[in-house]
Structures are given as structure tokens and as C-alpha cells.
Amino acid sequence: MRQMDLFARNDVVEDLNLPALLQRLADVSTRPRYTFMVLNLIARVAGASDSAGPYVRERGEVIPVRDWLSDAMIPVTHREARRRAVVAHVRADLESRHMLPEDPHLAEQMIADEVRGRLRQSGRTNVSRAVSDLVRAGFLRRHYQGYRVDHENRGAQREAVYTITPAVKRALGKAS
Known part of the structure; x- marks a missing residue:
């Protein structure tokens, strides 16, 4: 049995546009701009599959998605x-x-x-908070993949996987 994410929202509107997406982020997140940038990065790395993670390949290196997001957000x-x-x-x-x-x-x-290394660790925490806000807003689903079986809960050598919802994908102009 899979445990649902504790932050998940069930009232996601299927007809979402960018202003409505930004409004919901402003309502849910204490840092809506940062959270929106994280959402945009996740949408870009997810591509056609709608899922980002558990790893991202960059410059011939395989990096956990949270580390990749953290590194991408350091300049901001x-x-x-x-x-x-x-x-x-x-x-x-x-x-x-x-x-x-x-x-x-x-x-x-x-x-x-x-x-x-220290900035990456701090960034991982910030990314996790932003992702929790995105899950709470109903924009992402999160699960953990890795050792033995996929699971809703982290730990046991599992890495995060973020799946963007179709309504958010359309609102961001990334519909296939």
C-alpha cells in the first residue's frame, strides 16, 4: 500500500492558466518567486515524460534531481x-x-x-520546502524511487521523483 503525500491537495483545477497558477503559489508559499522558479526547472527537466528524477544527466554526470535543482538555483x-x-x-x-x-x-x-558542498546542502533544504509548497498547491506529485521498490516515503537509499500535473504543464506552455 502506498501512503499519499501528506501535503497533497485534491482540489486541483484542470483549467489552470499562468495568472491562476501564480495566484495559487502566492496563497500557498511564503516564497512564491523561488517556488515558481523551481517549478519551471522541474517542468524543463521533466520534458515529455512529465517526471523529473530520480536523476538528471548533465555534462556526462548523473546527479540526483534535488542536487541538480539546488545547483541550478545557487545563482538566484x-x-x-x-x-x-x-x-x-x-x-x-x-x-x-x-x-x-x-x-x-x-x-x-x-x-x-x-x-x-555546504551551499548545495542548504539548497537541497530550500528545494525540498519549495517542492512541498508545490505539492500542497496540487501542482506536483512526489514519490521516492530507488533501493528495491518505489515508495511514497523517503529513506532507504531512495531519491525523489517529481511529476508535474497536466494542468500545470499546459499553464506553463509545455503541453505536448
């Missing part, structure tokens, strides 16, 4: 002051643990990699 959420603070914190953390190499180029690369 990038704030120079916050990024500088994260870089300073990472540098201090690595220095205190004596993990930075002597070579300045290698040290900067190590810091950049750690900053990217």
Missing part, C-alpha cells in the same frame, strides 16, 4: 555578503583543523569545494 540565491561569510567560516574551520594544504591554489580549491 547567491548573496555576496552571505557567501563571503560562508567562505570565511569554512576557511577558519579548515585552518583550525589543520586541513589546508600549503599550496595556496590547492587551499583555495579545497575551500571552494567545501563552500559548494
